[in-house]
Amino acid sequence: MVKNKSALSLLFDYANVLLMALLICTMLFPFLHMAAIALSDPEPVIAGEVTLWPNGLNFDAFSAVFNDNRVLVGYKNTLIYVLIGTTCSLLFSVLGAYPLSRRNLVFGKTFMMLIVFTMLFSGGLIPTYLVVRSYGLLDTIWAMVIPGLVSPYYLIIMRTFFQGIPRELEESGKIDGLSDWMIMLRIVLPLSKPVLLTIGLFYAVGIWSNFFSALIYLRNEDLHPLQVMIRNIVMIGQVGDMTVSNSIGGRTVVLESLKYAVILVGTLPILLVYPFIQKHFVQGVMIGSVKG
Numbered sequence: 001m002v003k004n005k006s007a008l009s010l011l012f013d014y015a016n017v018l019l020m021a022l023l024i025c026t027m028l029f030p031f032l033h034m035a036a037i038a039l040s041d042p043e044p045v046i047a048g049e050v051t052l053w054p055n056g057l058n059f060d061a062f063s064a065v066f067n068d069n070r071v072l073v074g075y076k077n078t079l080i081y082v083l084i085g086t087t088c089s090l091l092f093s094v095l096g097a098y099p100l101s102r103r104n105l106v107f108g109k110t111f112m113m114l115i116v117f118t119m120l121f122s123g124g125l126i127p128t129y130l131v132v133r134s135y136g137l138l139d140t141i142w143a144m145v146i147p148g149l150v151s152p153y154y155l156i157i158m159r160t161f162f163q164g165i166p167r168e169l170e171e172s173g174k175i176d177g178l179s180d181w182m183i184m185l186r187i188v189l190p191l192s193k194p195v196l197l198t199i200g201l202f203y204a205v206g207i208w209s210n211f212f213s214a215l216i217y218l219r220n221e222d223l224h225p226l227q228v229m230i231r232n233i234v235m236i237g238q239v240g241d242m243t244v245s246n247s248i249g250g251r252t253v254v255l256e257s258l259k260y261a262v263i264l265v266g267t268l269p270i271l272l273v274y275p276f277i278q279k280h281f282v283q284g285v286m287i288g289s290v291k292g
Contacts, residue, residue: 031267034260038062042254061254061261071262074226078208081225085145085207090200092150093158098184100155101162119152125216132217143217144210144225151206154199161195162188197277208270230266233259 032052037045041056049055065071099105100112123131128147137143165188173183189196211227218224 031264034264038257038261038264040257042257045254045257058257061257062265064258065261065265070221070229071226071265073222074224074229077223078226080141081144081210082204082207084141085149086200086204088145089149089151089203090196093155093199094184094189094196096150097155097158098162098188100159115152115155129216138217139220139223141223144207144213147213147217148206148210151203154202158192158195158199161192165191201273201277204273205270226266230262233262 029052033050036052036054037050038061039054039057039059040050041058044050044055100108100115102108105111122128132138132143132147137146169187169191170183173187178186209227211225211231214223214225214228218228
């Protein structure tokens, strides 16, 4: 009986490994394909002969991307939006989640109902635009930060995490004369590193990938984030001739290679952040979402 159970368990492990391998291959395929085309010579790209391995080795597409001042400006703007937006979003999420995690908060359940209500219903695009315009946020950095400053979903996850911190620690802090602010700063936040890093990553990825807000609120091209630049290049690649090229020092860059190069340049930096906080990622999500 034990042997049968062990065999079934081994079979289940093999099936899990096979499934994960298939998922990894499925997720890696687009990046490998784009990298292969971006690094290939123009002739094989035009002929459609490139799949997962570069045909030739050509860095002209990446040179074109980094020599384009619009891309550099987009990178600078995106980094500013990510740094300011993630910092402000985490700050206000903590300031909202910590009081809501206290059971003795007056009208705490009412506030939670109002927050959950915003997850189900919103004012819509036009009213949101009118509000942003009325506050004079159009064509400013804050148009990319304030409208989506706090996510109710992430706020609830953070609140649940705070509720899981033992009350005895806070009571000992009160005995030592700490105020609620000092308890949050000296006891709660140092113990909340997993959820802070996890939610911070979610906010950063959301801001990094956000181009819709820029299309609506930003008319000044000097404020456009990188994703808008990528969108423009991709749209040009879709409506134009695939073989239209850009001349760089007498060399030819196929638009398809240029398009994939700029996508990789805009995607890889935010992906490289994940390994540095991976050890906190699962713990932050699970602890913050399991408890009621």
